[in-house]
Amino acid sequence: MSEVVFDRIVKTYQRNSIRALDDVSFSADRGSLFGLIGPDGAGKTSIFRILATLTLPDRGQARVSGWDVVKDYSKIRQVVGYMPGRFSLYPDLSVGENLSFFAALFNTTVQANYDLIKDIYRQIEPFKKRRAGALSGGMKQKLALCCALIHRPSILFLDEPTTGVDAVSRKEFWQTLGNLRKQGITILVSTPYMDEAARCENIALIQNGKILSINTPQKIAGEFPETLFAVRSNNMSGLLRDLRGMSGIGSCYTFGEFHHITFRQGIENPQKWLVGELESKHHHEIEFMQVQPTIEDCFIRLMKKDE
Amino acid sequence: MNSRTVIRTKNLTKRFGSFVAVNHISFEVSAGEIFGFLGANGAGKTTAMRMLCGLSRPTEGEAEIAGFDVYRQQEKIKKNIGYMSQKFSLYEDLTVYENIRFFGGIYGLRPRALKEKSKALISRLGLENESNKLVRSLPLGWKQKLAFSVAVIHDPGIVFLDEPTGGVDPITRRQFWDLIYEAAGRGITVFVSTHYMDEAEYFNRLSIMVDGEIAALDSPSALKQKYHAASMDEVFFELARRAVRQSDEP
Numbered sequence: 001m002s003e004v005v006f007d008r009i010v011k012t013y014q015r016n017s018i019r020a021l022d023d024v025s026f027s028a029d030r031g032s033l034f035g036l037i038g039p040d041g042a043g044k045t046s047i048f049r050i051l052a053t054l055t056l057p058d059r060g061q062a063r064v065s066g067w068d069v070v071k072d073y074s075k076i077r078q079v080v081g082y083m084p085g086r087f088s089l090y091p092d093l094s095v096g097e098n099l100s101f102f103a104a105l106f107n108t109t110v111q112a113n114y115d116l117i118k119d120i121y122r123q124i125e126p127f128k129k130r131r132a133g134a135l136s137g138g139m140k141q142k143l144a145l146c147c148a149l150i151h152r153p154s155i156l157f158l159d160e161p162t163t164g165v166d167a168v169s170r171k172e173f174w175q176t177l178g179n180l181r182k183q184g185i186t187i188l189v190s191t192p193y194m195d196e197a198a199r200c201e202n203i204a205l206i207q208n209g210k211i212l213s214i215n216t217p218q219k220i221a222g223e224f225p226e227t228l229f230a231v232r233s234n235n236m237s238g239l240l241r242d243l244r245g246m247s248g249i250g251s252c253y254t255f256g257e258f259h260h261i262t263f264r265q266g267i268e269n270p271q272k273w274l275v276g277e278l279e280s281k282h283h284h285e286i287e288f289m290q291v292q293p294t295i296e297d298c299f300i301r302l303m304k305k306d307e
Numbered sequence: 308m309n310s311r312t313v314i315r316t317k318n319l320t321k322r323f324g325s326f327v328a329v330n331h332i333s334f335e336v337s338a339g340e341i342f343g344f345l346g347a348n349g350a351g352k353t354t355a356m357r358m359l360c361g362l363s364r365p366t367e368g369e370a371e372i373a374g375f376d377v378y379r380q381q382e383k384i385k386k387n388i389g390y391m392s393q394k395f396s397l398y399e400d401l402t403v404y405e406n407i408r409f410f411g412g413i414y415g416l417r418p419r420a421l422k423e424k425s426k427a428l429i430s431r432l433g434l435e436n437e438s439n440k441l442v443r444s445l446p447l448g449w450k451q452k453l454a455f456s457v458a459v460i461h462d463p464g465i466v467f468l469d470e471p472t473g474g475v476d477p478i479t480r481r482q483f484w485d486l487i488y489e490a491a492g493r494g495i496t497v498f499v500s501t502h503y504m505d506e507a508e509y510f511n512r513l514s515i516m517v518d519g520e521i522a523a524l525d526s527p528s529a530l531k532q533k534y535h536a537a538s539m540d541e542v543f544f545e546l547a548r549r550a551v552r553q554s555d556e557p
Binding site for chain 2: 207
């Protein structure tokens with residue numbers, strides 16, 4: 001059963017001059033963790049704003065929990081929790097006051113729903129009396145998540161909750177999301193970090209208002225149509241330049257401590273050919289291996305294809 | 308790479324009341340080096356960077372940036388460094404040309420030099436047809452490249468980049484690193500903070516701050532060896548999880 005349905009949505013801004021969403025469709029099942037993966041400006045925030053009934057689509061239909069985002073907006077607002085990308089709590093209210101305020105807006109109390117936020121709120125409780133505006137980035141995000149959860153929504157929209165958050169806190173945040181899912185909450189989350197895609201059941205890769213691909217992370221990675229290799233040597237910047245100059249190399253880009261490459265078709269024994277070429281260009285300590293494509297590899301390939 | 312030292316700190320410390328945000332950090336960075344400045348949120352990176360940029364006065368310790376003292380020569384420091392952050396880089400409602408003029412002026416370029424530099428910069432980035440367009444209308448990738456070029460328009464000795472690639476698509480992120488390498492090749496020291504651990508592999512050397520102190524400082528390969536880690540992600544995780552202080556003190 002689809003909890004969130006986005007059907008051929010078009011959204012433009014500034015008298016049609018900016019096409020933020022261009023015929024975008026996807027759906028997320030009840031109780032699932034669905035990821036919108038794409039860089040800034042891809043259209044992720046527009047998707048959330050339409051689903052949260054804060055802006056109207058130009059064309060197409062969207063439904064949340066069976067309700068239409070245009071006709072039934074007040075019903076939808078009762079059942080969703082929305083955490084915008086930009087910090088949107090009251091900076092001059094304290095941590096505790098913000099939480100009570102959002103509970104009151106939904107006619108409930110912090111006590112009534114404390115079990116749902118307990119694990120997250122415990123981490124910020126020592127700063128309960130501090131003004132929200134004076135919290136650090138990570139703490140603000142935790143408070144914002146608590147406020148989005150305090151009316152016990154059945155669907156959670158999280159717009160880039162981990163942007164600007166360090167690698168350790170990001171891991172913790174995703175564990176928290178996993179726990180919320182176990183409580184039956186449907187979660188739609190966006191991120192520009194490709195490595196977080198693997199944490200979702202289903203993902204949509206988005207760029208320039210268009211969906212490049214939708215599937216499970218495993219299937220998207222599995223659909224990478226070429227064989228991908230990783231290579232490194234004693235001189236990584238020289239290696240990148242040399243690889244880009246070789247006619248037998250299809251694509252080549254940095255990837256952490258390796259460069260990732262694909263070969264053009266028609267090269268027999270690519271490893272032998274490549275190592276020979278690189279040795280003739282005075283590379284040493286050459287390492288070469290086949291690797292499994294990641295979501296980032298897929299994204300790069302789809303972006304190039306789209307151009 | 309020549310070995311002239313352009314950043315030198317000794318026991319640099321910043322306290323806010325009883326809270327020690329940056330605790331006696333000592334390190335040196337050489338000209339032309341690409342130096343990574345990593346740490347978890349709240350580890351003290353921003354406070355340290357603000358002191359290095361001449362924006363915040365240290366509580367104690369010494370630091371010399373591009374040959375200038377952080378206590379007595381803060382204005383000289385500001386003229387001799389470039390700064391770019393992900394959050395604030397360009398004015399969206401000024402045109403490309405106006406942004407270049409504005410920041411060039413702020414960095415103290417004289418009108419004639421500014422005119423020449425603007426022209427060269429626009430042609431190098433291939434933005435001739437866009438120079439009178441609002442920055443708002445540019446794709447993010449171009450904005451980032453423009454922001455970086457503006458940050459080094461006055462040929463500073465050092466450029467500080469505070470999470471320059473956050474939220475950027477994977478291709479633009481890589482193109483941005485080409486610019487970093489190019490600047491380093493011209494002798495500009497590049498001082499970068501990032502949350503992308505794959506980028507940690509691209510630094511000549513990097514430091515990782517934990518609880519206000521520099522917990523590790525070396526080349527990526529030496530750090531991986533030391534911590535028996537396969538990737539910089541593992542090194543970072545190993546160090547950052549040792550943090551005991553909360554990112555906010557009650």
